[in-house]
């Protein structure tokens with residue numbers, strides 16, 4: 029039926045079509061040109077340049093998630109046992125990103141200025157939290173991945189590691205930290221470098237082009253895109269399509285009509301940072317400090333006070349302050365969420381909504397928090413903070429995955445790869461740990477959807493030495 033609607037359009041052809049030019053699609057394209065140099069690849073992007081949504085430098089927190097400081101990756105059970113499985117997985121996945129970036133740097137394909145060494149610190153206050161952090165540390169140092177993690181609890185040590193946060197602090201409440209070397213990463217810059225490298229291989233990003241529909245005819249996908257400047261509509265035929273549209277991926281996945289998409293829905297969560305550029309303040313903080321979310325609040329609400337380095341300029345970033353929004357992209361539309369509701373996902377959405385009323389309540393509360401209430405949260409981290417040093421900045425939009433699990437609507441806080449049975453379509457949903465694990469996730473796409481011959485496997489091993497280990 030869709031084909032008759034677009035029959036009049038002249039068709040062009042490609043082997044691979046990538047929707048969106050964020051870090052995910054550009055990583056996939058970069059891997060593909062290394063592994064399959066003869067592939068014809070096209071990328072469409074609705075904005076006038078790539079990497080402007082969640083992958084943009086200040087739309088995310090730039091954490092090279094390695095499992096050192098994120099307390100939501102190390103939950104404790106009722107007996108106080110700490111499960112570090114997720115932290116180890118994130119650590120291993122991030123290592124693969126590092127290996128691939130390093131390969132590209134050594135080969136002169138991207139520049140060397142994407143990371144800044146920045147300590148990763150977990151910070152807690154209060155007896156129960158301090159006990160938790162100590163148990164977490166004891167568990168983690170037994171593993172090869174985290175045996176260098178340091179634990180500090182005296183005011184003297186804390187004042188050395190986190191001087192800004194100890195200034196003016198009432199020291200009657202016990203505090204503790206764990207510290208590990210880590211990094212701040214400019215994911216926006218990586219995306220731009222990937223785009224420049226693709227350009228060298230004659231793959232240009234087709235900017236200002238929004239994919240508005242896709243459907244399959246025989247064994248090929250037809251992609252329908254609209255030029256946002258001229259309104260002209262065009263059609264491209266491709267053997268493989270990757271939906272790397274960030275928050276908007278769920279909408280396009282639904283449009284594809286693949287049965288694997290049934291039951292998926294998206295739940296948007298907006299975010300805002302407080303940013304400080306006063307260098308007198310900035311120079312007293314040298315790390316990314318993650319706290320523990322209060323009981324019952326969602327993982328994306330974990331507050332952190334981060335030193336960021338963007339284009340050699342340093343600033344502090346605090347947040348994110350989560351809130352309600354119905355947009356699927358920062359530069360999206362208020363109708364996005366409503367348009368994504370279908371017969372096959374309305375039940376899952378309602379069920380997830382009922383089961384997660386506390387999340388809805390939390391987000392509403394956050395949205396209506398006054399300036400003073402928001403500032404109070406920052407003061408828990410930096411007691412001497414002065415409001416005039418901080419300005420508000422809208423972060424990227426997260427769209428959490430909702431899916432059916434054992435007949436129930438469940439909100440997932442990670443990322444989820446959905447692919448068609450025949451491997452001709454793959455789609456990435458979700459937000460976290462996100463960019464840090466982009467290489468592992470895109471290699472998953474390749475292994476799911478393409479046949480790797482011996483030569484390609486050898487190349488993959490050269491680019492990501494730990495991949496097959």
Ligand SMILES: Cc1cc2nc3c(=O)[nH]c(=O)nc-3n(C[C@H](O)[C@H](O)[C@H](O)COP(=O)(O)OP(=O)(O)OC[C@H]3O[C@@H](n4cnc5c(N)ncnc54)[C@H](O)[C@@H]3O)c2cc1C
Pocket residue numbers: 047048049050051052053072073074075078079080081082083084087088089090091092093215237238239240272273274275276277280299348357423424425426456458459460461462463464465
């Ligand atoms: C507040 C926040 C903090 C985060 N912090 C971190 C962090 O510290 N560390 C980390 O590793 N990750 C972090 N993440 C997650 C990370 O930013 C994302 O996982 C990652 O950027 C997603 O990349 P992407 O390419 O899938 O999406 P995006 O970067 O959003 O790119 C999607 C692209 O698709 C385009 N597009 C959308 N629809 C269409 C269409 N129909 N046609 C054509 N183009 C389209 C968009 O314009 C956009 O350019 C954070 C995310 C948020 C929101």
